[in-house]
Amino acid sequence: MQISQVAAQLYTLRDFLKTPADIQDTLKKVRSIGYEAVQVSGMAPIPEAELKAMLDGEGLVCCATHESTQAILEQPQTVIERLQKLDCMYTAVPSPGDYDVSTLEAVKAFAAKMNAAGKVLADNGQTLTYHNHHFEFVRFGDQTMLDLFYSETEDRNLQGEIDTYWVQYGGASTLDWCRRLKNRLPLIHLKDYGIDADKKPVFREIGQGNMNWNEILPAAEESGCQWFIVEQDTCEGDPFEALQTSFDFLKGHCSA
Secondary structure: OHHEEEEEHHHHHHHOOOOOHHHHHHHHHHHOOOOOEEEEEOOOOOOHHHHHHHHHHHHHHHEEOOEEEEEEHHHHHHHHHHHHOOOOOEEEOOOOOOOOOOOOOHHHHHHHHHHHHHHHHHHHOEEEEEEEHHHHOOOOOOEHHHHHHHHHOOOOEEEEEEHHHHHHHHHOOOOHHHOOOOOOOOOEEOOOEOOOOOOEEEEEEEOOOOOOHHHHHHHHHHHOOOOEEEOOOOOOOOOHHHHHHHHHHHHHHOOO
């Protein structure tokens, strides 16, 4: 893993992305921490050309985006055009959203929709991934929902954006999932998993929780991960400081 492959998920900073001026200021702060790439998500509407100019001006790459599930599945061409304007090849289905995944048949139908949309993106040189939470680990017989998403789709059409915290919260193994998605894991969301004073699970900065990064990071790299994306859904303090803490920890795991 190179430091240039470590990115910040802008959803972490969503409260600081309400206007174009906010976006400009936030991107400047993210670059000053040391990040060279960001995942675009959680910001106010802004024309892609204006956002791309801001990113270029700060020396930042848009490594990936999150788009609405409906846009990806029902209007993939609009997503393709957006990614092209941002010079970005990766996006992610953020969750099933309003689509039914309550039965085995519904899960398979949703997977088929992702497969179809992913083919459209792949035919245009882009890659669709799936971002998990914890609920995808509900079981349907001998497979979880997340198992089915990947077994019911082609590798080319749907790849992984494994979220480390949510895999652990769902009772599965992040290390196992990194290995299972070998050559199918271009993106990973890095979040640490901690327990607070009330004995409840909480999001922590990378290296400040209980996850075994000495094994997880190499496993992701061995599976072909291209972007190691830092995200913290909620922060107990300043989100910029949280991103700094995570970045500083990851620097120690990067190749020279």
